[in-house]
Amino acid sequence: MVFRQAKWGEKIILEYPSGKPTFVIDEEFISMGREYLSTLPRDTVRKEPPNIPDISEVEVARHFTRLSQMAYGVDTGPVPLGSCTMKYNPKVNEEVASWEEFATIHPYQDEETVQGVLQIIYELQKWLADLTGMDVCTIHPPAGAAGEFAGALMIKKYLIDKGFENKDEMIVPESAHGTNPASAVMAGFRVVKVPADEAGDTDLEAIKAVAGERTAGIMLTNPSTLGLFESRILEIADTIHSVNGLLYYDGANLNGILGIVRPGDMGFDVVHLNLHKTFSTPHGGGGPGGGVLCAKGALKDYIPVPLVDYDGRKYYLNYDIPRTIGRITWFYGNVIPAVKAFMYILALGPAIREVAEIAVLNTNYLMKKLVGLPGVDLIYGKGRWRKHEVVISFDRLHKETGVSAEDVAKALLDRGFHAPTIYFPLIVPEAHMIELTESEPIEMIDAIAEAYREVVKKAYEAPEELKKTPMNTAVGRLDLMLANHPRTVSPTYKLMKERLLGGEPGK
Amino acid sequence: MPHPWIPNSSPEIKKRMMEFLGISDIMELLSDVPSNLILHEPPAVGRGRVLSEYEVVREMRRLASKNRVFKDPPPFIGGGVCYHYVPSLVKALASRAEFYTAYTPYQAEIAQGLLQAIFEYQSLMAELYGVDIVNASMYNGSTAAAEAVRMAVRVKRRRNRVLVAATVHPEVKEVIRTWVWGIGIKIEEFGDVSKGKVSAENLKAKIGDDVAGVYIENPNFFGAIEDELRAIIEVAHEKGALAIVNADPILLGVLEAPGKLGADIVVGDAQPLGLGLNYGGPSAGIFGIKYDRVLLRQLPGRLIGATRTEDGKDLGFAMVLQTREQHIKRERATSNITTNSGLMAVMAAFYVSLLGATGLRKIGEAIAGRTAYALRRLKEAGIEAPALRAHFLKQFPVRVGGDAEAVIKEALAHGVHVGPPLSRFFRNMRGECLVCVTEAHTREDIERLAEVLSQVGGGE
Numbered sequence: 021m022v023f024r025q026a027k028w029g030e031k032i033i034l035e036y037p038s039g040k041p042t043f044v045i046d047e048e049f050i051s052m053g054r055e056y057l058s059t060l061p062r063d064t065v066r067k068e069p070p071n072i073p074d075i076s077e078v079e080v081a082r083h084f085t086r087l088s089q090m091a092y093g094v095d096t097g098p099v100p101l102g103s104c105t106m107k108y109n110p111k112v113n114e115e116v117a118s119w120e121e122f123a124t125i126h127p128y129q130d131e132e133t134v135q136g137v138l139q140i141i142y143e144l145q146k147w148l149a150d151l152t153g154m155d156v157c158t159i160h161p162p163a164g165a166a167g168e169f170a171g172a173l174m175i176k177k178y179l180i181d182k183g184f185e186n187k188d189e190m191i192v193p194e195s196a197h198g199t200n201p202a203s204a205v206m207a208g209f210r211v212v213k214v215p216a217d218e219a220g221d222t223d224l225e226a227i228k229a230v231a232g233e234r235t236a237g238i239m240l241t242n243p244s245t246l247g248l249f250e251s252r253i254l255e256i257a258d259t260i261h262s263v264n265g266l267l268y269y270d271g272a273n274l275n276g277i278l279g280i281v282r283p284g285d286m287g288f289d290v291v292h293l294n295l296h297k298t299f300s301t302p303h304g305g306g307g308p309g310g311g312v313l314c315a316k317g318a319l320k321d322y323i324p325v326p327l328v329d330y331d332g333r334k335y336y337l338n339y340d341i342p343r344t345i346g347r348i349t350w351f352y353g354n355v356i357p358a359v360k361a362f363m364y365i366l367a368l369g370p371a372i373r374e375v376a377e378i379a380v381l382n383t384n385y386l387m388k389k390l391v392g393l394p395g396v397d398l399i400y401g402k403g404r405w406r407k408h409e410v411v412i413s414f415d416r417l418h419k420e421t422g423v424s425a426e427d428v429a430k431a432l433l434d435r436g437f438h439a440p441t442i443y444f445p446l447i448v449p450e451a452h453m454i455e456l457t458e459s460e461p462i463e464m465i466d467a468i469a470e471a472y473r474e475v476v477k478k479a480y481e482a483p484e485e486l487k488k489t490p491m492n493t494a495v496g497r498l499d500l501m502l503a504n505h506p507r508t509v510s511p512t513y514k515l516m517k518e519r520l521l522g523g524e525p526g527k
Numbered sequence: 528m529p530h531p532w533i534p535n536s537s538p539e540i541k542k543r544m545m546e547f548l549g550i551s552d553i554m555e556l557l558s559d560v561p562s563n564l565i566l567h568e569p570p571a572v573g574r575g576r577v578l579s580e581y582e583v584v585r586e587m588r589r590l591a592s593k594n595r596v597f598k599d600p601p602p603f604i605g606g607g608v609c610y611h612y613v614p615s616l617v618k619a620l621a622s623r624a625e626f627y628t629a630y631t632p633y634q635a636e637i638a639q640g641l642l643q644a645i646f647e648y649q650s651l652m653a654e655l656y657g658v659d660i661v662n663a664s665m666y667n668g669s670t671a672a673a674e675a676v677r678m679a680v681r682v683k684r685r686r687n688r689v690l691v692a693a694t695v696h697p698e699v700k701e702v703i704r705t706w707v708w709g710i711g712i713k714i715e716e717f718g719d720v721s722k723g724k725v726s727a728e729n730l731k732a733k734i735g736d737d738v739a740g741v742y743i744e745n746p747n748f749f750g751a752i753e754d755e756l757r758a759i760i761e762v763a764h765e766k767g768a769l770a771i772v773n774a775d776p777i778l779l780g781v782l783e784a785p786g787k788l789g790a791d792i793v794v795g796d797a798q799p800l801g802l803g804l805n806y807g808g809p810s811a812g813i814f815g816i817k818y819d820r821v822l823l824r825q826l827p828g829r830l831i832g833a834t835r836t837e838d839g840k841d842l843g844f845a846m847v848l849q850t851r852e853q854h855i856k857r858e859r860a861t862s863n864i865t866t867n868s869g870l871m872a873v874m875a876a877f878y879v880s881l882l883g884a885t886g887l888r889k890i891g892e893a894i895a896g897r898t899a900y901a902l903r904r905l906k907e908a909g910i911e912a913p914a915l916r917a918h919f920l921k922q923f924p925v926r927v928g929g930d931a932e933a934v935i936k937e938a939l940a941h942g943v944h945v946g947p948p949l950s951r952f953f954r955n956m957r958g959e960c961l962v963c964v965t966e967a968h969t970r971e972d973i974e975r976l977a978e979v980l981s982q983v984g985g986g987e
Binding site: 025030032033034038040042043045046048049050051052053054055056057059060061063064065066067068069070071072073074075077080081083084085086087088089090091092093094095096099101104106107108109110112114116118119120121122123124125126127128129130133134135136137139140147150151162163164165166168169170172173176197198199201202203204205206207208209211248249251253254277279280281282285286294296300302303304305306307308309324345346347348349350351352353354355356357363365366367368369370371372373374375377378380381382384385388404405407429430433438439441442444458459460461462490493494495496497498499500502503504506508509510511512513514515516520 | 528529530532533534535536540541543544545547548553554555556557558559560561564565566568569570571572573574575576577578580583584586587590591592593594595596597598602604605606607608610614616618619620622623624625626627628629630631632633634635636637638639640641643644645646647649650651653654655657659660661662663664666667668669670677696698699701702704705706708709710711752754756757779780781782783784787788803804805806807808809811818820829830831832833834835836837838839840841843844845847848852853854855856857858859860862863864865866867868869870871872873876877879880881882883884885886887888889890891892893894895896897898899900918935936939944946947966969970
């Protein structure tokens with residue numbers, strides 16, 4: 021495959037020459053507005069206009085279209101970022117969610133005027149509860165991490181209500197997503213780490229050794245970030261429950277078991293999901309996401325408010341959750357992604373299980389093609405099937421050729437593929453964490469495997485060439501030292517002029 | 528069950544792949560799952576079968592028809608978000624698949640366009656708010672506020688009280704309380720909603736050496752301009768506390784930038800900048816600081832920075848200072864945020880680029896003019912507007928009399944939707960509700976508003 025990304029050399033929007041006619045604002049109230057503003061206390065009105073150029077609509081359209089051509093998404097090609105579940109975003113969902121009936125309704129509209137969207141949220145909540153085996157789900161958290169944080173708060177409040185004020189430890193595997201320990205700490209817990217055993221499972225003996233009076237719970241993904249199903253999950257659940265702790269499920273990896281196994285049946289008490297991963301809503305170049313939080317048993321009295329409910333006649337926002345942790349966000353969460361996720365499940369129905377089956381089939385097909393390559397190893401769980409993702413290590417390749425996981429990633433970019441997640445999970449040296457999802461056709465998986473084969477071969481023959489990659493992308497490798505150095509770090513145009521460019525704009 | 532979104536679901540391809548793996552059933556790949564956990568049938572979700580795209584669209588039309596869109600006139604509802612026009616260019620650019628189907632630009636070289644667009648968002652917002660640094664976005668204005676409060680406590684170690692103006696959006700107050708509950712930060716209010724705004728004296732009465740930060744919104748929940756903002760920020764600084772100011776970005780063409788007034792942390796919700804109402808979400812949270820090493824180290828969220836290529840030839844962009852973030856720092860991260868509001872942030876950048884400094888000033892003036900006109904017309908129609916004494920912009924409280932909740936429903940029957948009723952948040956404001964007017968409301972819309980409210984008003 022020949023790949024050449026566009027390279028436009030677009031100047032920064034703030035460098036555009038000003039003085040063009042801008043978007044038309046009708047004049048009718050302008051003079052009345054000026055007069056009104058002149059009556060305000062002088063301190064409150066703006067004296068100097070912001071340094072934002074006046075540009076024509078044509079130039080704005082062209083500038084950002086050109087920038088888009090220097091970006092890469094799932095519609096461009098595979099984005100096999102592990103634990104990100106970069107699947108295809110169905111276009112019908114985009115179109116329908118942009119209808120005025122969804123995009124132009126106000127969160128404080130009278131409930132009678134928004135029965136359609138409330139019904140969608142209500143049905144989605146039910147479907148998600150069915151798919152997770154939980155009693156109740158809410159779309160309130162704006163993203164997965166917000167759901168984790170909310171879930172950790174629910175656990176804390178529940179334990180305090182039960183008289184376990186001393187339970188301040190959250191067990192988190194070393195292979196967990198970074199959000200797990202970060203969320204636990206935000207909720208006021210101390211993190212206790214447990215390692216993985218050789219088979220790749222979270223070490224049950226280590227869990228038993230740390231579980232005790234102070235254990236509030238454990239945060240787990242299952243399948244794990246290694247792509248492995250925690251085969252002793254029921255024993256883990258028993259261990260944690262036996263010390264009055266709770267199980268938190270990080271749903272980032274649900275795509276590998278969707279419709280086949282449910283966290284609720286595994287013993288989890290609180291679950292979060294990501295609509296932008298498992299349920300096909302777009303990642304938007306970093307967001308918006310759509311978080312979901314589910315609870316079982318007594319924990320369902322602790323979910324954030326409001327919950328969308330149905331009284332047999334109409335749908336409504338229910339604020340009457342007895343022991344709620346309160347609000348994680350204003351309004352009701354990210355509703356537009358929820359509409360898209362609803363449509364995804366609506367369209368697939370029972371084929372939802374096919375999603376997981378093919379995602380798993382794809383993972384193992386690629387794994388088998390990669391494990392024989394020179395310098396490539398599976399560090400954990402050799403001989404086990406993977407689920408949603410597989411983690412391979414280039415540690416041996418690195419030692420034998422000097423070519424790192426990052427070099428391999430950059431060489432993949434040159435071949436027209438987005439690279440997988442690299443250097444994660446932290447317990448695997450020189451890692452590539454690859455998640456294909458169900459969206460990649462077999463020919464594309466073969467092409468990815470072939471690209472890896474070529475790159476590894478090149479590593480042994482001419483490693484220095486790989487250090488020069490990427491060359492086919494909009495820019496070559498970036499100087500990250502310069503980007504991060506305290507003297508040159510430049511996160512805005514204003515600072516860039518003062519710091520990176522030393523005061524000479526445009527240089 | 529073959530499906531076009533699942534290319535390898537065709538029986539022939541499945542068979543080929545299974546043969547390669549030496550298995551005869553995909554379920555063999557799940558043999559390490561305890562068998563008693565495996566569902567025999569997938570849960571009954573959807574409508575029990577695969578639907579065609581047309582069937583899905585038909586069903587969605589049916590559901591959409593149960594939502595009422597207020598078009599003529601557009602809604603006058605306030606309370607954090609208001610109806611603003613979304614330019615077609617913003618929607619067109621946001622539908623570029625290279626942007627919306629991408630994820631976080633972890634591989635900078637192949638994502639330069641996205642990185643530059645987010646860098647431009649950060650730069651444009653920094654100009655608007657009068658600060659040096661703005662991050663790549665938070666979820667929305669409410670979580671940006673909560674993260675700012677948490678950040679203030681990290682910066683001012685050993686201080687664990689934060690003061691929030693009484694005039695802040697009640698749901699934002701709730702969000703802040705939830706976000707700090709687990710770590711024992713005390714949230715207290717200063718000032719009194721019955722005054723419509725807060726004063727420096729109010730803050731002086733409450734502040735002490737244990738206060739890490741002061742949080743205030745401008746305009747506040749009622750739409751009132753906090754005209755003592757500079758003095759309030761000075762009081763906070765005198766006591767060594769950080770000043771956190773939330774400002775409405777669409778008014779910053781005419782209102783003073785909070786950074787210029789001395790705010791240490793600025794926050795806002797980008798919804799007015801061409802993001803639409805979206806039934807409250809998604810939006811994007813704006814989060815900025817002045818350049819300060821201590822503040823920068825505690826900044827939550829992603830940050831895009833400019834740099835050069837290794838060969839020094841090209842300017843480029845990359846994620847910077849990631850050692851603050853969860854994927855590197857884990858339990859010592861400044862926040863757990865990962866997915867943020869990337870697409871909404873770049874939409875805000877499209878919008879601000881389209882308007883330019885001139886358009887931003889004019890839209891502020893256009894909103895100010897409508898505020899003045901609406902207040903005048905409502906007064907002429909015998910309605911107490913504004914119902915609190917202060918200078919208002921974009922939103923203001925009106926006394927509709929009687930039970931505002933009931934009056935809103937009555938007005939709604941005439942196609943005019945105001946709200947929310949203030950009784951929902953403040954027990955002693957039974958007869959008041961908010962009204963919001965923006966560039967999207969015409970003279971006729973405002974006249975209709977006055978006419979309908981004067982007809983349905985419940986009296987005292």
